[in-house]
Amino acid sequence: MLRVLIAFFIPWLSFFTIxxxxxxxxxxxxxxxxxxxxxxxxxALLALRSYDEEHG
Incomplete structure (x- = not known):
């Protein structure tokens, strides 16, 4: 949930977290x-979704 909030407010940071x-x-x-x-x-949201699917 925290990563989704980061992706929404600070999209560039979410890429560094993954x-x-x-x-x-x-x-x-x-x-x-x-x-x-x-x-x-x-x-960023799509990248997080893809990351979550790959890493469970």
Whole structure:
């Protein structure tokens, strides 16, 4: 649940918590603009979902 909140409010940080630092940096660059925040949040939530499915 905590990771979902992080993905919603600080999407770039969620990538670092699942061991994907390059994706985290790209996500942070998306978040620099307000318009990029929504795609970054969606991307982070989908990445977390995929991570949870792979790691149980």
């Amino acid at each position: 061991g994907r630092p390059i994706a985290g940096v790209i996500c942070l660059l998306l978040q620099v603009t307000i318009l990029g925040w929504v795609p970054a949040t969606i991307w």
